[in-house]
Amino acid sequence: MVFEVRWAGGGTATLEELLDNQRLVGAGVTESSPLEHPYRATAATTHVVRWVLSFPGRKLTNLAAKARKNGGPAKPLKSAGEATGRWAAEGDH
Amino acid sequence: MRVVPMIAAGAVGALALPAGARAQAEGRAASAMFERLKAGALADARSLFEPEQREKMLVEARSQTPLPDRVAALDPESAAATVDRATLGLKTDVKGAEAGIVFAPAILFGQGPESALAALNVVFAALQGEQTRVGVKYAWQSPLEPQSFTALGLKECPFDAAAFTGHVEGLRSHFVAVCEKVVASLPPVAGDADDEDVRHAVRVRQAAQAGCGVAGATFPEPGDAVLDPVLANIRKAVARAKESGDAAFLERIATTAASLARLEEYRFVSRWGCQTADLVAERVREWRWNSRRVTWGAAATTDFFPRKFGFNPAEGTSELPGGEVKVWELRAERAQRLRRTEWALGVGGGERRQAFDEKRYGYLAPSFYLAHIAFRLGRGTLLDAKRILREVDGKPVPHVSLGLAVDAELALSRPDTQDTSLNSLECKAFMDFKISDTLSFRLGVPVKGELAVRKADTSATPAVTELRKIQWSVPVFVVTVLKL
Numbered sequence: 001m002v003f004e005v006r007w008a009g010g011g012t013a014t015l016e017e018l019l020d021n022q023r024l025v026g027a028g029v030t031e032s033s034p035l036e037h038p039y040r041a042t043a044a045t046t047h048v049v050r051w052v053l054s055f056p057g058r059k060l061t062n063l064a065a066k067a068r069k070n071g072g073p074a075k076p077l078k079s080a081g082e083a084t085g086r087w088a089a090e091g092d093h
Numbered sequence: 094m095r096v097v098p099m100i101a102a103g104a105v106g107a108l109a110l111p112a113g114a115r116a117q118a119e120g121r122a123a124s125a126m127f128e129r130l131k132a133g134a135l136a137d138a139r140s141l142f143e144p145e146q147r148e149k150m151l152v153e154a155r156s157q158t159p160l161p162d163r164v165a166a167l168d169p170e171s172a173a174a175t176v177d178r179a180t181l182g183l184k185t186d187v188k189g190a191e192a193g194i195v196f197a198p199a200i201l202f203g204q205g206p207e208s209a210l211a212a213l214n215v216v217f218a219a220l221q222g223e224q225t226r227v228g229v230k231y232a233w234q235s236p237l238e239p240q241s242f243t244a245l246g247l248k249e250c251p252f253d254a255a256a257f258t259g260h261v262e263g264l265r266s267h268f269v270a271v272c273e274k275v276v277a278s279l280p281p282v283a284g285d286a287d288d289e290d291v292r293h294a295v296r297v298r299q300a301a302q303a304g305c306g307v308a309g310a311t312f313p314e315p316g317d318a319v320l321d322p323v324l325a326n327i328r329k330a331v332a333r334a335k336e337s338g339d340a341a342f343l344e345r346i347a348t349t350a351a352s353l354a355r356l357e358e359y360r361f362v363s364r365w366g367c368q369t370a371d372l373v374a375e376r377v378r379e380w381r382w383n384s385r386r387v388t389w390g391a392a393a394t395t396d397f398f399p400r401k402f403g404f405n406p407a408e409g410t411s412e413l414p415g416g417e418v419k420v421w422e423l424r425a426e427r428a429q430r431l432r433r434t435e436w437a438l439g440v441g442g443g444e445r446r447q448a449f450d451e452k453r454y455g456y457l458a459p460s461f462y463l464a465h466i467a468f469r470l471g472r473g474t475l476l477d478a479k480r481i482l483r484e485v486d487g488k489p490v491p492h493v494s495l496g497l498a499v500d501a502e503l504a505l506s507r508p509d510t511q512d513t514s515l516n517s518l519e520c521k522a523f524m525d526f527k528i529s530d531t532l533s534f535r536l537g538v539p540v541k542g543e544l545a546v547r548k549a550d551t552s553a554t555p556a557v558t559e560l561r562k563i564q565w566s567v568p569v570f571v572v573t574v575l576k577l
Contacts, residue, residue: 022137044316045300
């Protein structure tokens with residue numbers, strides 16, 4: 001699986017936690033947009049992906065998270081117009 | 094279009110039972126499956142809070158929190174200060190050199206700063222009188238790092254198993270109701286069997302029914318037998334089934350709307366509710382600033398006379414130098430930094446001679462260094478609210494350190510013509526301007542005493558004997574480039 005999150009507003013953000021079907025698959029990844037995090041997950045019909053992205057003291061806009069499975073097309077998980085300091089959300093693929 | 098022949102798994106056996114008994118059996122199966130899913134969720138949630146996970150979080154925070162300068166403003170000429178890559182310049186890091194280079198070969202050849210060899214520096218320098226210096230130095234910094242949340246003044250993030258179990262248990266009746274009344278009798282998925290979307294919908298339906306413990310239904314994938322995706326599959330399967338238009342089915346969905354909403358509201362735990370990576374990183378930064386950081390340094394240097402060939406105008410009275418060793422020295426230093434102040438004590442020992450055809454005499458060379466980060470360059474305050482050197486974009490603000498360095502060389506043995514045991518003494522007051530990572534320079538006022546040699550002259554009347562005495566010099570100021 002590849003988790004990807006994009007935003008406008010520049011700077012870096014930290015993917016503090018990424019869970020796939022209740023399992024921790026990523027933590028502490030700091031990158032600028034687009035942040036991509038590939039990970040291995042147990043095969044499942046549906047992957048419930050939950051994440052916490054942090055960017056203390058800043059406001060980011062046009063946040064959008066996607067996931068790709070087995071090299072397939074990216075599927076949108078969730079998007080948000082803006083978030084301040086932190087964006088915690090979930091989606092499924 | 095080929096319709097997928099999908100019949101609710103388990104329906105064959107279940108249809109043999111009266112409706113009431115069948116519903117009871119489905120309810121029991123759903124409750125049993127829920128118990129299994131709850132146990133799995135509890136185990137997964139607990140694992141998020143295990144010490145290994147916390148340690149992993151701490152290590153991640155450490156790796157992302159830059160260390161303070163290896164030694165924030167340590168005298169670049171000392172043995173305990175090493176460079177991260179290389180410095181090159183005139184009258185720079187190499188004491189007494191006209192031009193020199195100091196570099197870290199391990200880093201230049203691709204190793205990371207965490208490598209044990211990263212702090213090994215090699216020195217090459219050209220000295221006055223065509224002499225050459227070659228040396229190595231190594232600095233070892235105490236690996237002082239916070240080992241626990243307690244050391245950082247943070248409480249351990251506890252996992253409240255009872256609260257989590259209660260959170261999940263609150264779903265049971267809603268889960269059973271949805272499974273019994275809706276999922277067990279999901280209509281078949283209609284559509285083209287070659288359509289990937291339809292095939293996926295079939296798998297989702299199957300996974301939802303397996304998650305509800307419907308007899309005969311099995312999980313299509315090993316990762317489906319988990320509460321989070323089971324709830325997602327139920328939600329997706331029900332949403333798709335609504336499109337079937339089956340009036341009886343839609344009525345059942347309506348009667349379980351509240352339970353379906355409760356299942357949608359469920360959220361698995363997050364370990365970040367207690368402490369965030371940012372908070373941990375901030376505490377690591379504070380801890381490092383307020384902890385004494387000790388650096389041990391060692392250096393070995395040798396100065397050589399030049400090799401000269403060919404015509405010798407003084408043939409018969411003196412030889413030409415042939416690359417003889419002028420000075421060799423071994424040096425050890427201990428440097429310590431705490432908040433804005435650092436100091437270093439060192440001692441070196443070796444042998445030196447003034448001319449290549451003389452005997453070398455032993456010496457001892459103590460040194461002392463003290464520096465204090467005094468004020469900020471530009472507007473704003475030097476320290477932040479936590480009394481830590483302020484950073485902008487992760488870099489310390491431009492600042493000035495005031496300091497004093499004293500280097501002495503005491504003769505262990507000396508020629509008869511030297512009337513003092515002091516070979517040299519240098520006291521230097523300085524201001525280090527730290528503009529950025531890559532630009533810093535020093536304004537210094539050294540008071541320097543060095544041996545000056547009066548050569549013997551037997552042809553003079555009366556004859557002049559050789560004499561070695563200290564000669565003092567005070568330049569108005571000296572600018573030294575520390576980093577470019």
